[in-house]
C-alpha cells in the first residue's frame with residue numbers, strides 16, 4: 001500500500017489579495033501540499049489565475065511546497081509547458097475537457113510533472129478507468145467544479161470505493177465540501193488526498209482541522225491494511 005494520508009488546502013477560499021502569505025500560513029499549519037484551482041471562465045463559470053501567479057507563488061514559497069494544479073480549463077493541453085516552467089508539481093486535468101487523455105498524460109510526464117485526472121460529478125468512474133494505470137492521481141469531484149463552499153455530494157463515494165478496490169495503490173483525491181463533518185465517509189471510501197477549502201481556511205484553528213483530517217484518513221488507511 002504505497003499511498004499516504006495527505007491534506008491539501010484549497011487556497012480558493014483564502015484572501016486572494018494575500019495569496020503568498022496565505023499559502024505560507026497553510027504550510028506552517030501542517031498542510032502536506034497546496035491545491036491551486038485554475039479556472040478559465042469557460043470550462044467552469046468562474047475565473048481565478050494562471051501560470052504567472054503560480055510562478056510568483058513558487059518564488060515566494062521556495063522549492064519545497066508541492067503545487068497540485070487543478071486545471072478547470074478547456075483545452076488543458078495548452079498550459080502544460082507554461083505550468084511546468086512556473087513550478088507546478090502535479091497537473092490535474094478534467095477528462096471532460098480533452099479528446100486525447102493519453103497524449104496529454106504523456107506530455108505532462110515529459111514536462112516533469114505528475115499527472116492527475118479529474119472527473120466531474122456527472123462523469124462515471126468507468127470512463128476514467130482506462131487511464132488509471134497511467135496517471136499518478138485520480139480526482140473525484142464531490143461538488144460541481146467552479147466555486148468553493150458548496151455542499152458535499154456523498155453520492156460520489158461509490159466512485160472512490162470502486163477506484164480503491166480496482167487500483168489499490170493509486171492516489172485518490174476528493175475535492176469539494178470536505179471538512180470535519182464529511183471526512184469520515186471520504187476516508188472510509190478510500191480517498192487519501194484530501195482537498196479542503198473553506199473548512200480549513202475559514203477555521204480559527206486551521207492547524208487542528210488539518211491534523212484532524214489527516215488522522216481520520218491515516219486511521220482508515222491503517223484499518224484497510226489490517227483487513228487485507
Ligand SMILES: O=C(CO)[C@H](O)[C@H](O)COP(=O)(O)O
Nearest residue numbers: 010145146148149177197198
Ligand atoms: O475545486 C474547487 C471548486 O471547484 C475547490 O477546490 C473546492 O470547492 C474546495 O473548496 P471547499 O472545500 O470550500 O468546497
